[in-house]
Amino acid sequence: MAVEIPKDTWTGEVHAVTLGAIEADGGTRTKTVTVGGEKTLPFMHFEGETPNAPVVAVEIKDRRPDDWSPLLEEAWGSAMDDPAAWAKAAEEAGADLIQLSLSLTGSDGNPTTPQAAVDAVKAVLGATGLPLLVFGPGQADLDNELLVPVAEATKGERLVLGLCEDKNYRTIAATAMANDHLVIARTAMDVNLAKQLNILISDMGLPLERILMDPTTGALGYGIEYGYSVMERLRMAALQGDAMTQLPMIVTIGIETWKTKEGKVGDGVPEAWGDWKERAINWETLTAVTLIESAADIVVLRHPESVKRVKAAVTDLMTV
Amino acid sequence: MALSGIQIYKLLPQTNCKDCGFPTCLAFAMKLAAKQVELSACPHVSEEAKAQLAESAAPPVRLITLKSNGHEIKVGNEVVLFRHEKTFYNKPGLFIRVRDDQPADAVKAAVAAVDAYTVGYVGMDLGLDGFAVESVSGDAATFAAAIGAVRTVSGRPLVLISKDAQVMAAGLGAVDGEQPLIYGADGDNWEAMADLAKQHKAPLAVIGSSLDELAELTEKIKGKGIEDMVLDPGGRDLSTSLVQATQIRRLSIKKNFRPLGYPIIAFPCDAGDPARESVLAAQAIAKYAGFVVLGDFSPEKVYPLLVLRENIYTDPQKPIQVQPxxxxxxxxxxxxxxxxxxxxxxxxxxxxxxxxxxxxxxxxxxxxxxxxxxxxxxxxxxxxxxxxxxxxxxxxxxxxxxxxxxxxxxxxxxxxxxxxxxxxxxxxxxxxxxxxxxxxxxxxxx
Amino acid sequence: MAEHTVTFDIADEPVVVPTGTMLAEAARLAGIDIMQPCGGQGRCGRCAVQVTSGSARSRSAQRLSPEAIEQGFVLACQTVVEGDLTVVVPPQEKVERRLTTDRVAAEIAVPVGYDPHSAQTIRRFSLMLSPPDMADQTDDWSRLETALRQEADIPRLRVSLPLLQRVGAILREGEWQVTAVLDTETWDCERCLPRLVDLIPGRVPHTMPLWGAAIDIGTTTVSLWLVDLITGKVEAQVAEYNGQIARGEDVISRIIYAGKSDDNSREMRELVLGTINELFEKACKRVKASPAEVAKVTISGNSTMMHLLLGIPAENIRLSPFVTAVNQIPTLSAGEVGLDINPEATVDCLPGVASYVGADISAGVLSSGTDDTDAITLFIDVGTNGETVLGSREWLVTCACSAGPAFEGAGVRDGMRATVGAIEEVWVNANTFEPTYRVIGGKQPRGICGSGLISLLGELFLTGIIDKGGNFNVDLDTPRVREGEHGGEYVVAWGDGTEHGRDIAITRVDVDNLLRAKAAIYAGFTVLADSVGIPFETIEQMLVGGSFGKYINIEKAVDIGLLPDMPWDHFQFLGNTSIKGAYLALLDKRSRRRIRDIATRMTYIELSADNTFYDAFMSALFLPHTDLSRFPSVSEAMTTKG
Structure with a gap:
């Protein structure tokens, strides 16, 4: 019996967004990474094109973090003391992108200074040729204070600056616009909020081709289903032609999974959770792959073994 | 094709008599459209309307039940492609595979560990659903013995795996009175397997290497009077399995294509590598599988999958809450x-x-x-x-x-x-x- | 427990209360009625009093300025007595009289072809009885019945004992000529005997009016139309604030207040009865009649108002699963209800549908004709509950979305009702950001009313003073946009030009409140349409009710995404559809039957049942809407104006 396979015909497609700029284009990257461009739901190769595979960014910090899981400390070792070394190690572990998170304070306990932020970013740019995403510490005022000088000092690099949120998007979007960078629009697990922030940022004049959206996700067991469905809905809206949802999606899975007890802690947890390391890596990997299958274009991870597994899964998924 | 509330309303008596327990006929029609109530609640509906409504009421993915002594698992009965469109109703069964060439003691030990396994998650106790017993020996008695060994330590539902009808018959004989899943019927053995399924009133898994072949087989088997089937479209890598599962679900939901309107069984256990197995199983859970067969049991592998299954099958219509x-x-x-x-x-x-x-x-x-x-x-x-x-x-x-x-x-x-x-x-x-x-x-x- | 003496400056005597007594309660005991529009929730700040000596403890000082706190001002509803006190009560704000209904009473058209003989249940008959004598010792009552049988073919009658007690005297007073007023049929007992409502000595000329009244008990305003049942004409229209406002502005506050004790429940009942009885006095005076002549009343209102009026516990209206005690209230008499009119007068409380879709909406559907048209119609009563009905002759669905009172001017810093001194329309210059506005009464402004807020929000949005998310663009070069205590704000009127000398401004919090209100209402439309699978484009007419419906500027309401973007000829503004429905039901028994049918067949959609509403709400929580394709005319306006 010949079964006629129903194919969805989509009128819209996701913007292709290129991260990083090579020298010829005003930057210093040795390679760029393009995400997005999908013309169909994730990996439905039989009905539409997925020109760019989802990619993995590895999260590093500007200094050794105080609150990361011992499993991560074990994996990265002394590289964590130096952002440049850490970036190199991440690249070796298979990262497609480096995501640098600036700390709230320096190791002396004082707030991170703009100069320190710029130095860290420059050090990482010097150590790796991969495109870079830079996130502020997550407090509106300090984010603005640090990201503006970083953006200015790296003009033309097509860095990705994070994070624009609905109450604090103007400054970051403006500096990205002025210095040829990209931004991430982050909203709290809601299709409409995501769309609204994209509209607000694009209303400022930043082209949609320079915006990534982060609809936010919880880790497995901590609200992954909300992120999962929001991403499915956003991607369907994009393919149906809704311009304000046609942006590639990024999710910060590392920070979410490694703050869960399942990832972070080895002692004093139920025996039924099994081996700590394997469980923790499974936690990060399954969160990532599940969200990639729901439409994530960039997943930010922390553990090198998860990077390996997620990349293997992507290779498999991209096989036509 | 599913009817809207208004379309159903037009088939109802429109007297607002409240006998169905709803304040108006339209309210009742909307509940019917949402499949939250049975048409039989209306004592006044005409035969003609009944016939029209029955067609739209049949679930596009058939409900399949496995039963053993004291246990039961239901899968299928799904009505949407994406959970946000309504919800996914029946969680896929997670089964651990055992083989009949393993020593009986090893089988028992493995099964006992699985049977006893529970893990707490937000106030619930999660566990696995049953076992898939595979005939590797090809010998009927060995197969029956392995099933017997499983039954000495666990009463959970079974999937019986063999393509040899005689072996399968022996296996079914070992769990007489139960309703295991028979895996499975292919182009060669389907008639004999269908007979077994009929004889034991057990659902039958159908194996095909393409959707064309699968649809043809299910029609033939249905012709022999078998209604309860499960599909194995054959994909074993992430890309193929995702595409096949999506196509099957789309055909049933969007086209109401009955030959493929059955739950799917997935075999991440064939992955060879535990890391890849987990990824395949996670995909099967999120993307439409009704049964997921895992290889060796380990808590660090199973716990994340059980949690994922809970998450994906959470009703998205409920307001998003944080834990008090x-x-x-x-x-x-x-x-x-x-x-x-x-x-x-x-x-x-x-x-x-x-x-x-x-x-x-x-x-x-x-x-x-x-x-x-x-x-x-x-x-x-x-x-x-x-x-x-x-x-x-x-x-x-x-x-x-x-x-x-x-x-x-x-x-x-x-x-x-x-x-x-x-x-x-x-x-x-x-x-x-x-x-x-x-x-x-x-x-x-x- | 220790007791303390509280001395109020305006009270005759001090009161003695135990520790922990609320200051508002102490005032009540002292016979002082302190306004508590928010129901004693510490939200409105209107119950501020000044403690000049003694010890009291305040839980909240919201709405009080630091200077006021310094001077000893406290909120009476948030302050407990902990020692002897002396308290100064500032002059209480008098509830302002509403301009509109009273001032320019709309001319109400009598339904075409109104014939009291066929339509009206209340009938009046002049009777000439033969006097009794020794040869004819028939009893008075039979004598009356006989006359009625001969005159009107009505063989038997029902009557109440109090009226029966007076029959003999009235017959003799009129020297065996009397006028009988009968209720010939009630909706809940169509085959019952006619009931004697009034017996008047002498023959009343048939041209004399026969009085009936239609009443709408709004949460905010109670309206009453006095109607001559013979001609069908509305002879007087009066309105007054609902006296229950002093115990809570919204229905929830009132339910909670009434539910606290039997005394409270009685008080709430008396408050609204007081308002209605005052209205009867006033209306009757205007037509030189006596309230005792009123023979029939129909009452419309939301379910909470109906329950509170009748003293029926209303608690379950607010508690899940949100059920009323009764939707179809049997016919009552004025005496039982407590109306100061003819105690025998028939009182017909119109039927509601659900807790938050009451008789006011059934009446609105009736008077708007939503139930009697082939056109798919969206009917909305713009108000705190934003009740919406979608349907046609074939089917009707309805929902209520708690929009909050922002469009009634409440919950907004400089918001006020549509009375003298309210800014009712605003225009903002797109280059200078300077506003011009129109004030009700033409004097200096005191605040902004609902229509003013809608037009202001629309202007702020189209001129880019706020972005689509409602964030103020504080970088603009104008002193009118500034940082206030709640973030950005826009000054509509500087203090030197306002009545109270303070700046009138709209704040970020106000904008959020208005956005939520409009989003809730719009989301209600969306969910109703989705629930029956009707695309928005197939809606053929949009009927807008509510007293608010008179002033609303369609263009601005569409600009902010409150009303759907439809061709203007689809819109129709109907004013108070609730009282119009009550009026129709008063006049015509067929309308009364129709309204029962409407209430029975309206299908109520509970919005809190799932996430659909929330999703639609979030989508509408943007200017004009997250999905701009729903508002083509607004996107066009944005390109031309921006």
Missing amino acids: GLYEINDPKPESPLLVTTNFSITYFSVANEVEATGIPTWLMVADAEGMSVLTAWAAGKFDAERIAKSVKTFNVEDKVSQKRIVLPGHVAVLSGELEEELPGWEVKVGPREAVDLPAFMKQVL
Whole structure:
């Protein structure tokens, strides 16, 4: 019996967004990474094109973090003391992108200074040729204070600056616009909020081709289903032609999974959770792959073994 | 094709007699459209309407039940492609594979461990559903013996795997009276397998290397009077299995294509590598499988999958809630201030974000208001003095804070008197109505 | 427990109360009625009093300025007595009289072809009885019945004992000529005997009016139309604030207040009865009649108002699963209800559908004709509950979304009702950001009313002073946009030009409140349409009710996404559809039957049942809407104006 396979015909497609700029284009990257461009739901190769595979960014910090899981400390070792070394190690572990998170304070306990932020970013740019995403510490005022000088000092690099949120998007979007960078629009697990922030940022004049959206996700067991469905809905809206949802999606899975007890802690947890390391890596990997299958274009991870597994899964998924 | 509420309404008597238990015929029609009620609840519906409605009422993915002594698992009966469109109803069964060439003791030990396994997750005990016993020996007696060994330690439902009808017959004989899944029928053995399925009233898994072949087989088998089937479209890599599962679900939901309107069985156990197996199993859970067969059991492999299954099968129509409890923001000390709000996620996040931004160490008590915002919950009686006081006790707040002072949202200032009565010795303060005004309030007043 | 003496400056005597007594309660005991529009929730700040000596403890000082706190001002509803006190009570704000209904009473058209003989249940008959004598010792009552049988073919009658007690005297007073007023049929007992409602000595000329009244008990305003049942004409229209406002502005506050004790429940009942009885006095005076002549009343209102009026516990209206005690209230008499009119007068409380879709909406559907048209119609009563009905002759669905009172001017810092001194329309210059506005009464402004807020929000949005998310653009070069205590704000009127000398401004919090209100209403439309699978474009007419419906500027309401973007000829503004429905039901028994049918067949959609509403709400929580394709005319306006 010949079964006629129903194919969805989509009128819209996701913007292709290129991260990083090579020298010829005003930057210093040795390679760029393009995400997005999908013309169909994730990996439905039989009905539409997925020109760019989802990619993995590895999260590093500007200094050794105080609150990361011992499993991560074990994996990265002394590289964590130096952002440049850490970036190199991440690249070796298979990262497609480096995501640098600036700390709230320096190791002396004082707030991170703009100069320190710029130095860290420059050090990482010097150590790796991969495109870079830079996130502020997550407090509106300090984010603005640090990201503006970083953006200015790296003009033309097509860095990705994070994070624009609905109450604090103007400054970051403006500096990205002025210095040829990209931004991430982050909203709290809601299709409409995501769309609204994209509209607000694009209303400022930043082209949609320079915006990534982060609809936010919880880790497995901590609200992954909300992120999962929001991403499915956003991607369907994009393919149906809704311009304000046609942006590639990024999710910060590392920070979410490694703050869960399942990832972070080895002692004093139920025996039924099994081996700590394997469980923790499974936690990060399954969160990532599940969200990639729901439409994530960039997943930010922390553990090198998860990077390996997620990349293997992507290779498999991209096989036509 | 599913009918809308209005379309169904036009087939009903339109007398608003309330005999069905709903206030109007339209209300009943809308419940019917949502498949939340049976047509038989209406005693006045005409035969003609019944016939028309029955067609639209049949689930596009057939409900399949496996039964063993004291256990039962139902899969299928799904009505949507994406969980946000309604919900996914019946969680896929997770089965652990055992082989008949393993020594009986090893089988028993493995099965016993699985049978006993439970893990706690948000107040629920999660566990695995059953076992897939595979005939590797090709010998009927060995197969039956292995099944017997499983049955000595676990009564959970089974999938029996063999393509040899004689072997299968022996296996089925070992669990007579049960309803295991017979795996399976292919182009060569389908007639014999169909006979077995009929004889044992057991569902039959159908194996095909393409959807064309599968559809042809299920039609033939259906012609022999078998209604309960499960599909194995053959894909074993992430790309193929995702595409096949999606196509099958689309055909059933969008086209109501009956030959493929059955649940799918997936075999991540064939992956060879535990890391890849987990990824395949996760995909099967999210993307439409009805049965997922895993290889060797280990808690670190199974626990994340059980949690994922819960998450994906959570009803997305329910408001997003946060877990009620005492939350710590900015590393509070015992003397830090205590605020209270409800467990509606948006309410919680707007309060928590404002407090976090102040940098002031704070305790935030999230009361169980059934996921409603402050005003709605107050209006509906879900956020009153009694409930707040109960939360203070349940979350042992008194053990953690030294300053017995609680800040109420400004919208419920009216509760302050009652709360003082409910919490003797506590000082009740009224905070601002809007979260945006919290930073100023906290800096000036607290 | 320790007791304390509280001395109020305006009270005759001090009161003695135990520790922990609320200051508002102490005032009540002292015979002082302190306004508590928010129901004692510490939200409105209107109950501020000044403690000049003694010890009291306040839980909240919201709405009080630091200076006021310094001077000893406290909120009476948030302050407990902890020692002897002396308290100064500032002059209480008098509830302002509403301009509109009273001032320019709309001319109400009598339904075409109104014939009291066929339509009206209340009938009046002049009777000439033969006097009794020794030869004819028939009893008075039979004598009356006989006359009625001969005159009107009505063989038998029902009557109440109090009226029966007076029959003999009235017959003799009129020297055996009397006029009988009968209720010939009630909706809940169509085959019952006619009931004697009134017996008047002498023959009343048939041209004399026969009085009936249609009443709408709004949460905010109670309206009453006095109607001559013979001609069908509305002879007087009066309106007054609902006296229950002093115990809570919204229905929830009132339910909670009434539910606290039997005394409270009685008080709430008396408050609204007081308002209605005052209205009867006033209306009757205007037509030189006596309230005792009123023979029939129909009452419309939301379910809470109906329950509180009748003293029926209303608690379950607000508690899940949100059920009323009764939707179809049997016919009552004025005496039982407590109306100061003819105690025998028939009182017909119109039927509601659900807790939050009451008789006011059934009446609105009736008077708007939503139930009697082939066109798919969306009917909305713009108000706190934003009740919406979608349907046609074939089917009707309805929902209520708690929009909050922002469009009634409440919950907004400088918001006020549509009375003298309210800014009712605003225009903002797109280059200078300077506003011009129109004030009701033409004097200096005191605040902004609902229509003013809608037009202001629309202007702020189209001129880019706020972005689509409602965030103020504080970088603009104008002193009118500034940082206030709640974030950005826009000054509509500087203090030197306002009545109270303070700036009138709209704040970020106000904008959020208005956005939520409009989003809730719009989301209600969306969910109703989705629930029956009707695309928005197939809606053929949009009927807008509510007293608010008179002033609303369609263009601005569409600009902010409150009303759907439809061709203007689809819109029709109907004013108070609730009282119009009550009026129709008063006049015509067929309308009364129709309204029962409407209430029975309206299908109520509970919005809190799932996430659909929330999703639609979040989508509408943007200017004009997250999905701009729903508002083509607004996107066009944005490109031309921006």
